[in-house]
Amino acid sequence: MRFSSNVKPYVLLLIVGTILLLGYVNHFDITSSLFLCLVLNQDTTQSGRTLFCSSRRTDVVSVTPWLAPIVWEGTFDPVLVDNIYKPMNLTIATTVFAIGKYVRFLQDFLDTAEKHFMVGFNMRYYVFTDRPHDVPSVNLTRGRHLSVIQVPGSNRWQEISARRMEIIQTTIERQIRREADYIFCLDVDSKFHARWGPESLGRLVAVIHPGYYEQTRDRFPYERRPASTAYIPMDEGDYYYGGAMIGGFVEDVYTLTKVCQTRFEEDAGNSIEAAWQEESHLNRYLLYNKPSKVLSPEYLWQDFKAKTKEVKVIRFSGVIKNYADVRPNV
Numbered sequence: 001m002r003f004s005s006n007v008k009p010y011v012l013l014l015i016v017g018t019i020l021l022l023g024y025v026n027h028f029d030i031t032s033s034l035f036l037c038l039v040l041n042q043d044t045t046q047s048g049r050t051l052f053c054s055s056r057r058t059d060v061v062s063v064t065p066w067l068a069p070i071v072w073e074g075t076f077d078p079v080l081v082d083n084i085y086k087p088m089n090l091t092i093a094t095t096v097f098a099i100g101k102y103v104r105f106l107q108d109f110l111d112t113a114e115k116h117f118m119v120g121f122n123m124r125y126y127v128f129t130d131r132p133h134d135v136p137s138v139n140l141t142r143g144r145h146l147s148v149i150q151v152p153g154s155n156r157w158q159e160i161s162a163r164r165m166e167i168i169q170t171t172i173e174r175q176i177r178r179e180a181d182y183i184f185c186l187d188v189d190s191k192f193h194a195r196w197g198p199e200s201l202g203r204l205v206a207v208i209h210p211g212y213y214e215q216t217r218d219r220f221p222y223e224r225r226p227a228s229t230a231y232i233p234m235d236e237g238d239y240y241y242g243g244a245m246i247g248g249f250v251e252d253v254y255t256l257t258k259v260c261q262t263r264f265e266e267d268a269g270n271s272i273e274a275a276w277q278e279e280s281h282l283n284r285y286l287l288y289n290k291p292s293k294v295l296s297p298e299y300l301w302q303d304f305k306a307k308t309k310e311v312k313v314i315r316f317s318g319v320i321k322n323y324a325d326v327r328p329n330v
Contacts, residue, residue: 060310064238064294070208072296073312076199082120085198091122093180093250095168096188098129100153105189105319107136114141116192116315124179128167147175165264165278169257176250183253187244187318194315202293204256205247206286210297210305212240223280228272229263230280232287241286242300243279244318248292256285
């Protein structure tokens with residue numbers, strides 16, 4: 001669908017105004033607004049440079065049915081996005097859990113984050129561990145800080161997974177909401193391989209799981225038991241989101257973790273454990289609270305998977321590991 005140059009600005013204003021009136025945009029999100037060019041298949045430019053537009057990638061879907069951008073390589077201008085966000089003096093919080101033997105992955109996680117993750121932005125890492133003395137020393141660049149928060153270990157990896165939402169919620173209440181604007185909650189057994197920048201910022205951000213981005217929703221491993229609060233019926237669902245990344249405004253992620261934790265507790269009271277613990281509850285929450293931005297599998301790949309033709313750049317990836325060696329129970 002195309003419009004003449006004298007009509008296009010008015011159409012864009014009409015679309016933006018309609019979306020705002022309908023409440024789809026609860027906060028000002030620069031990158032989501034720029035992605036409206038996807039609807040019109042038009043370039044949105046500033047100083048002659050393309051910001052975001054699906055016309056640069058025709059081999060992938062780069063917008064959701066609710067008009068949220070899906071971020072792929074080639075759908076944004078990294079230089080211009082950096083120039084927009086860096087003057088805002090934002091602080092990004094990043095939480096990571098290094099429980100038990102998983103502390104061994106922390107060095108590579110932090111070293112590669114310093115090379116590729118939100119470079120040039122203020123960063124506060126929050127490392128949750130039961131082995132604070134094993135946290136490695138990392139050379140952090142200016143404006144980046146690391147806090148170690150001791151938490152209990154466990155004999156069940158499922159329990160560690162289940163407690164993450166509660167711990168993140170509590171830490172936001174006590175500390176993070178006073179220290180950061182945005183937050184990303186990431187898995188420690190992962191590495192950064194390429195740029196992960198402010199193109200990923202948004203009110204509520206999710207990532208498409210690399211194992212299911214080519215699957216139909218009937219193949220998604222949602223919680224299918226109606227007795228669980230994470231239940232999703234067979235005829236519902238948008239994408240299968242990976243639990244290894246949750247992001248967005250601090251307060252929006254706080255609401256997400258609080259709701260998911262409440263549902264965890266309700267399930268536990270009924271002797272139910274969702275199929276994939278916090279990932280199941282995350283998918284249920286995001287089904288009815290749509291993310292304002294969705295990251296492509298570039299932002300959550302798996303080292304054992306061969307790169308596909310759609311994935312031009314692997315930015316963040318889970319490392320190959322022996323689960324029997326690092327998990328307390330398998």
